[in-house]
Amino acid sequence: MREGRKHTPEELEKMSAAHRGVKLSPEHRAAISAGQKGLHQPRRAEAQRGPKNHEWKGGLKKYMGYIRQQSPDHPYAKRGYVWQHRLVMEAHLGRVLLPSEVVHHINGKAGDNRIENLMLFSSKEEHAKYHHFGLYLRKKGFQNEHKN
Numbered sequence: 001m002r003e004g005r006k007h008t009p010e011e012l013e014k015m016s017a018a019h020r021g022v023k024l025s026p027e028h029r030a031a032i033s034a035g036q037k038g039l040h041q042p043r044r045a046e047a048q049r050g051p052k053n054h055e056w057k058g059g060l061k062k063y064m065g066y067i068r069q070q071s072p073d074h075p076y077a078k079r080g081y082v083w084q085h086r087l088v089m090e091a092h093l094g095r096v097l098l099p100s101e102v103v104h105h106i107n108g109k110a111g112d113n114r115i116e117n118l119m120l121f122s123s124k125e126e127h128a129k130y131h132h133f134g135l136y137l138r139k140k141g142f143q144n145e146h147k148n
């Protein structure tokens, strides 16, 4: 629903700042590694079996590691599909993302769409800034891989 309540730029900034804080806390990083040990990844087996860019599970498609989910009624659906990471973020926020907003995968795994692996940026510019900052953090020993 395009006409759903929109967040002000201030609110968006607050949210992305909050995500940034969460991202860098040791507790959060620990939660991520716990998740990677196999919790909450029921689709992993199918993901590995399916060839690239091929429909591999009812209503889901994979492209370059990213998952698209069938969602024909979505206001920003393309050919009936929407990036799953955007849907997950939308469910979390309770609103539809603007086309200008960017969802980032914290651990760099494009198919890992757990909400705790996702981070919202209000624009491509904010996202790019974060990646420059990420380079700095990596040098300091923080992990921040990326594939958009």
Ligand SMILES: [Zn+2]
Pocket: 103, 104, 105, 127, 131, 146, 147, 148
């Ligand atoms: Zn990114």
